[in-house]
Amino acid sequence: MRRPIMAANWKMNKGVAETSAFAEAFLPLVSGASAEIVIAPPFTALASLASALAGSAVALAAQNTHAEASGAFTGEISPDMLKELGCRYTIVGHSERRTLFGESDEDVAAKALALLDRGIRPIVCVGESLADRESGKALEVVARQVQGSLAGFPTDRASDLVVAYEPIWAIGTGKTATPELAQEVHSAVREALTGAFGSGAEGIRIQYGGSVKPDNAAELMAQPDIDGALIGGASLAPESFAAIVHFDSGA
Numbered sequence: 001m002r003r004p005i006m007a008a009n010w011k012m013n014k015g016v017a018e019t020s021a022f023a024e025a026f027l028p029l030v031s032g033a034s035a036e037i038v039i040a041p042p043f044t045a046l047a048s049l050a051s052a053l054a055g056s057a058v059a060l061a062a063q064n065t066h067a068e069a070s071g072a073f074t075g076e077i078s079p080d081m082l083k084e085l086g087c088r089y090t091i092v093g094h095s096e097r098r099t100l101f102g103e104s105d106e107d108v109a110a111k112a113l114a115l116l117d118r119g120i121r122p123i124v125c126v127g128e129s130l131a132d133r134e135s136g137k138a139l140e141v142v143a144r145q146v147q148g149s150l151a152g153f154p155t156d157r158a159s160d161l162v163v164a165y166e167p168i169w170a171i172g173t174g175k176t177a178t179p180e181l182a183q184e185v186h187s188a189v190r191e192a193l194t195g196a197f198g199s200g201a202e203g204i205r206i207q208y209g210g211s212v213k214p215d216n217a218a219e220l221m222a223q224p225d226i227d228g229a230l231i232g233g234a235s236l237a238p239e240s241f242a243a244i245v246h247f248d249s250g251a
């Protein structure tokens with residue numbers, strides 16, 4: 001059984017003070033949740049969120065990393081620095097990084113390996129554009145991204161990997177993929193993972209992302225290959241993120 005994993009991607013939202021207020025309101029709402037919970041605040045709030053989460057089951061994550069361990073990379077942050085702050089996960093290859101900052105599959109693969117090397121689990125994002133979908137290429141594009149972004153990932157570490165499928169046209173638009181459409185791609189992602197990892201692919205959690213909300217989380221999570229969610233907008237308020245975490249409460 002794959003344990004559901006719900007991850008908040010705050011993007012460029014919330015400084016230290018807002019992050020502390022969130023943690024204070026959120027933690028009591030999710031004690032005893034069956035899903036694994038992850039929060040990825042901006043870099044500047046990682047240290048304070050690490051303290052706020054101490055003693056809770058909620059895991060800390062970063063939204064990006066550089067692949068190198070140290071050096072002349074002005075403005076960048078290394079996996080070691082994230083490890084030191086207590087990050088257990090880090091998002092790599094989000095579509096905003098790919099489209100706004102020019103990250104390639106090769107860049108993403110290098111970051112995923114660098115994280116793994118430091119004992120941080122990568123959440124590797126893939127997803128097609130609207131143009132890819134309209135031209136019938138969604139499955140092909142996503143399978144290629146999975147292969148390229150996981151090149152060299154050791155097969156015996158498959159269980160440390162999380163993949164997030166986020167159709168670009170569904171991110172921040174309020175347009176969620178239907179559960180059936182999402183499942184179709186998740187199943188193609190699982191197939192690509194099986195090509196790379198063999199039977200280990202069965203243990204890899206594949207999150208769906210793109211306008212996940214409290215009222216659509218349960219139907220998405222009911223699909224056989226959807227093992228969690230990567231949540232942007234709806235993760236910014238403690239109540240709505242907690243409601244998504246409790247997707248299985250039947251409420």
Ligand code: PGA
Pocket residue numbers: 009166170171172173174209210211212230231232233234
């Ligand atoms: P959204 O963002 O939930 O606001 O659509 C998801 C994401 O980009 O990770």
